[in-house]
Amino acid sequence: MKVLIISNGDIKDYNFYKKLIKDADMVICADGGANHAYRMKLKPHLIVGDLDSIKEEVLEFYEKEGVRIEKYPPMKDETDTQLAMLKAIELGAREITFIGVIGERIDHSYANLSLLLYLLKRNIKGKIVNEMNEIYLINKFIEVEGKKGELLSLLPYSKEVNGIYTKGLFYGLSGQSMDLEMPYGISNVFTDNKATIEIEEGLLLVIKPRE
Template identity: 25%
Template sequence: MQRVCIVAGGPENLLPDLREYDEKGTQWAGVDKGTVYLVNSGIMPQEAFGDFDSITLVEKDIIERKASHIHIYQREKDQTDLEIAVDWALSQSPKELLLFGITGGRMDHALVNIQLLCKSINTKTQMVLIDKQNRIQMFSPGSYTVEKDSAKKYISFLPFSEKVRGLTLEGFKYSLDNMHIEPGSTLCISNELNFSIGTFSFTNGILIMVRSSD
């Protein structure tokens, strides 16, 4: 499977145009009200997950008519509906897992949803959190290529682990050579690429990359 896209129930105004990601072979899943967002975008979800306590009876009827498979859970459980959907998606071993409707609203949900990205560490799935302004990914040690995106020109790096060691940035406005960064450091905020392609690498830790528009 090439791509799975999950749409959760965060504020709808923060969603990008979902149709831009509706490539051939993409499998779509909605989580609670995110399933309604999918239908409103003209995309028919193959899967729907949730307790569906945040939707109206009319919206629930729409989901029951439009979604191919519906997974209903009790409100009281040990995992959020989104985590259940992410675990299902990763079990399909897609090349890409894109998450929408994750940010905005409650801060505790936004923070833990970003942490869900660590589930893709040491897998072959590229997991990306996307909203109208940001694109967020998490990386294990290695060397990576970054291409310039005029729509999201700002690139920031934040340590997710206790420390990230050996961080090197090449082709960036502010380059780095074998630096160690710790949580709370603002050293790697709001960088930009000098050229069409840049690279970043590090030797130890887990690193978050955020690409943002102004």
């Protein structure tokens, strides 16, 4: 099951996300993410969180629409996005896409990268998407679709990443390593309509930026 989680971070171009919404089997809003869903005229399957950032009129609207709402106490260890992810897993998600998780709050944005690690360790596909980026985390292999000339950045998420092999990128790698202290994988370039990245050891962020 494919689940789309909408959080309360920056979302500017709502039309950009139409395909992600169409492809999702279930939509879960993390608290104020429901404000975005409301503006998109989207009825989510579930809203979770402490409900401190959802607008009152939005909450009332979705209550009248019969949307399932799970309220948590504000004094909790998990963020609302983490709660939404855990709920998605509980409901059987095998692939989760997060939107609205990158914004001006660097602490939240950085913490949300760890969502991908949580999913990776449980063999659940995960990615973070906004208007400017697609973000993946791998420990073995990934194939990313793109167009010739588009950019793809590879950044270590562990102290070292060893045995990196790529195909379909201008700056090819054939077994090299990358260090967290001095990454060199920024702004590689697609030479084909897809790129493959394989690593032998470590954790690697694969980021497809849009210019």
